[in-house]
Amino acid sequence: MLTTKKSDLSSALGLVGTIVEKRNTIPILSNVAIERVDGGLRARMTDLDLEAEITFSAALGQDFRSFTAPGHLLREIVSKLPDGADITIEAKDDKQSPDSVTVKSGRSRFALQSLPTSDLSSMNLGALPFTFTVSTKLLLAAIGAVGFAISTEETRYYLNGIFMHPGADGMLFVATDGHRLAKRFIAVENAPADAPGVIIPRKTVLALSKILPKDGEVTIEWNDTKICFILPGTRLISKLIDGQFPDYVRVIPKNNGKQITVRGKDLSAAVERVQLISTERGRAMRFAFTADALTLTINNPDAGSAEEQIACEGDQVVEIGFNSRYVLDAISHLAEDDIQISLDDPVAPAVLRVDGDHAENLIVLMPVRV
Missing domain, CATH: 3.10.150.10 (DNA Polymerase III, subunit A, domain 2)
Known part of the structure; x- marks a missing residue:
């Protein structure tokens, strides 16, 4: 009893x-x-x-x-x-x-x-040679900043999680569904530079987000097949996704020379208003950048059209289309303050960053035809 x-x-x-x-x-x-x-x-x-x-x-x-x-x-x-x-x-x-x-x-x-x-069987862990300890606040922020981009398409199972791998002086967390990519860096002392990159399943990420306290530390141990998260009084053990995460570095543009800065709060509010005219199937929104203004437009043959203009900073003129829901997701995981948008041409991916943030922290959005 x-x-x-x-x-x-x-x-x-x-x-x-x-x-x-x-x-x-x-x-x-x-x-x-x-x-x-x-x-x-x-x-x-x-x-x-x-x-x-x-x-x-x-x-x-x-x-x-x-x-x-x-x-x-x-x-x-x-x-x-x-x-x-x-x-x-x-x-x-x-x-x-x-x-x-x-x-x-x-x-x-x-x-x-x-x-x-x-x-009720217990998972056999075996040796877990790679480990680091980090604040729960940083880990929560990292998985929260990239988790929205995890793919739900089961046929591409290797995208159904967060890719974690060592970086310079820390660890990198990456997720992509083929339409957008999110990357986040957290500084880690004595990060295991020789550790293999591993894919943490979506279900494990969800469980982590529920048990990680806002304050404290978590120890992460892993090998090629399993990962363990250790907190005071709690241990979460998970199998890793057995697959090859794509070479995501090739997806991130390096020569986007057109730089525009826009206030995240203003952009989010404008996108939400303009997308009211869209449908579930048609969320393509035109972004027309000029020297000091960004014009958002949606044309829906079944419902009508909508347009709104907000201020931006930059001397570039370019038009490009994005999925409005993906834009809102990206902004909600960046900031309400200034967001820097790097562009090249209407068919090249755009890179979104927060001004002053770590260079590795970014979101890539693939354009759509409008």
Whole structure:
């Protein structure tokens, strides 16, 4: 038997919605294991590609034994209990109630089916020779700045994650879906310069964004096939995507000589207004740059047209088309202040940067025909 607070158990079950599938051909993968470890208890969950271990505080009775319970159901039960509630869980294995778990709180009582903890396999990590430690704030900012560009096209599975690899005095994080590319640098002391570049799956990135606190440090360890993120009381283990990330450096233009500066907040607001006339299929927007103004235009044969002009700085004259939704995504991950746009011609990719930011931090947008 164990007794714990609602807040403690709720935190331990926080990744159930991300990792545990509601419908599973392997029944044990729908369950969460509650196991004794040094310092208390841990909740362990896996889908065989991603595994989380989260410790939490609880008072244990002498009769306590490890058990598993349906993850989503247990989380829902806990979420519906009053704040501050005490929860008692007792696992039984006898003839009258084989492999069952009883959850009690106040006048509420739930009897859940259970499966043996030995059935829930644990991921074999092996040696993890490459490692670095970084602030959680920096890592959160990096994955947030590039995660929007992860591809959801399953046929190009090697784009379904974030590419992490060593750079000069730090680590680089890159994502692309073929229409846009985002890159972010974080400074890391003693970064493993000889480490291989690896692709962190989209599902792992989502789990990371949920468990990384705003303050603190996270240690990252990896080899060619697996990666582990270690936080106080939490360990997230993931398989890596087995594929070759494209040579993204070739996609980033090096000779875009036309430089324009525009205020991000103004551009975002103007794009949102002009795109009102667009449809889900037709989001192509014309960007006409002149010496001191940027004119945004959309023509929709079914709905009409829209145009707006905002101020910009630069002495270049060029017209180019972009997907308006991709432009909004890019701005939201840059800044509301000045954004520098580097252009060449209407068929060449554009590079967006924040003035004064690290040179490696950028977003590349592919043009569209308008």
